[in-house]
Amino acid sequence: MNLNDKFKNKLRCTCNDVVSFEMIDEIECDWGNHVVIQCPICEELFCIDNQCPAFQDVRKLANINTGLYSKVELENYLSNSHPN
Numbered sequence: 001m002n003l004n005d006k007f008k009n010k011l012r013c014t015c016n017d018v019v020s021f022e023m024i025d026e027i028e029c030d031w032g033n034h035v036v037i038q039c040p041i042c043e044e045l046f047c048i049d050n051q052c053p054a055f056q057d058v059r060k061l062a063n064i065n066t067g068l069y070s071k072v073e074l075e076n077y078l079s080n081s082h083p084n
């Protein structure tokens with residue numbers, strides 16, 4: 001399953017609403033480009049391809065949406081994060 005497919009269905013957001021996240025491709029941060037999703041209710045941005053300090057951590061969504069990311073996917077998410 002690719003990243004985009006994961007967020008086609010409604011998911012619970014950290015604002016506690018169940019929402020259809022909007023997919024925003026190619027948002028730039030200081031280190032590169034990301035695929036980011038935005039909650040239409042609280043307008044929070046979550047980076048879904050790798051951890052980035054400019055956006056919310058998708059692990060927050062993985063914690064409240066069981067099975068959203070596998071353990072391996074979460075490890076990849078972290079291992080691709082930016083250098084400190």
Ligand SMILES: [Zn+2]
Nearest residue numbers: 013015039042
């Ligand atoms: Zn929200």
Ligand SMILES: [Zn+2]
Nearest residue numbers: 029031032052
């Ligand atoms: Zn970044």
